[in-house]
Amino acid sequence: MYVHEDYPYPLNPLTKTYGYYPQGQMNSVCQPSCGEAELMSLPVHAALQGRELWDKFNKVGTEMLITKTGRRMFPSCRVTVMGLNPKVKYVLMMDMVPFDNNKYKWNRDHWEVSGKSEPHLPNRFFIHPDSPALGERWMQYPISFHKLKLTNNTLNSKGLVVLHSMHKYQPRLHIVQSPDPCGGHSGGYLRFTFPEASFIAVTSYQNHEITKLKIDNNPFAKGFRDNGLSRKRFRDKDMHQKSVSGQQQNRTQNHQASLLDTDDEEDEQVSSSVESTGALCLPHMKAAPMPVSNPFLSAFMKSGGAGLACGQEELSQSTISHQSQHMLNSKNRDSRRPDDNLQYMCASLPEAHSTRIPMPQQQPCHSPDIQTPAVLQIYSAQAKLHQSLHLPPKLSRMQLPESVFRSLDSNPKPLSDIFNTIRARVVAKDSQIIPQHEQTASGSNREEKALIFPAVQDCGATFCTEQYTGHATEWPAFNGNTGQSSTEPRSVAFSQLGEYTGESAAGK
């Protein structure tokens, strides 16, 4: 068994978001209890950004190009996470899971099922290069996975996400809490799927409407927009081969004139798919600097603990807009497009289906006082924050700390590199923090320190455990059907193995 079937957590009527709520805390402020894996005790929310754009694609039927060398997604996955403990480290990953068990084909103007899906490929994760990082950092800005690449090449070793063409997938976000060697937290694992971002993987676009949407919204495809140049390029090339060199000049001029007319016609037919649906939000863009340093955290606080029914007002779109604008100005290359600003500003929190992986083995807190202040701080600050939030001034890239950019410009490094990087960080950190007696108590050998991401291991994907340190005993032992103990070291490269299939995930 992989894990339990994904199931949606209750819809919060206030924020209209799905999120993980600790048991019995749907209507109260979260008070993490000592001894519970902290991640499991927080009302964690994940929201997909750019919902407007996703909706546009969804209406038509989103397609994502996959190539041998890897192709980025567009729209890309940008996620905001709320409800994490600001002072605890988390690893964020994303993968693609089958949307259903069907294979599709394009039939003239619509997608139709053409049979059963092929056996699922080994699962691969795109690990956010900033991982592990503090919850504070993850909540501060939208987490961009825009450099995640999709491929159909099963032999790639560059950390690309491998998909089957003509199959439907949906993104899934994994939040893995790093074990806290001092606090005695067991870590934890949450995952969120985004059905609204589902797509069919294709090797060439089938639906022309999708192509238009991509061209209209993706800045890299500007060259193909109906400006009378790009399309003419191809036609010119074609015509050039047929034209007679002696009479070329006059004929070309006439031809270009006719082409321009043609393009004009197309312009009428294919009006830009980007609409100023967020016009109402625009006035906010001129607002004053925001008094809260962490826009998402403040949004979270204002909204009543990320959607908890605490008697707070519904998280208004304008509130989101204020926060979002900060992110817009802060960086995010996509924000150069005014269209994207609108998406951002007007984005409501989309639905995300989350799954909680229970922690069968809890450990007592060594120091409860260390565990809770950061969380309580959020809720106390929430009560104090009544004034409306203001917009920050526009910031240039140069004005912002490099750390801000890193998350948004994360490079899709090979998984081995990512793991090496994480390992280096963990090793460096552990060497400073872990008391000597704990190091020996938990086992100083690699075997016992190997499982820093057991939940993912249980997904079937295997990590190169040689590259990790951690405390195996601090991780749950909800074991998969591999028959292998979760604490048993696995020495197979992460990028090469992994038996996760949708079937196994569903327990079939």
Add this chain to the structure above:
DNA sequence: TCTTCTAACACGTTTGAAATGG
């Protein structure tokens, strides 16, 4: 014949090193 896939292509964007100016 049809569907799916691949590689080359041109164009626009991004990036980072070098050049420039204060």
Add this chain to the structure above:
DNA sequence: ACCATTTCAAACGTGTTAGAAG
């Protein structure tokens, strides 16, 4: 000498296209 800004070329990302493969 130092720092901030500008310039520019290479790298990268994009959809299109023709043709290959099954």
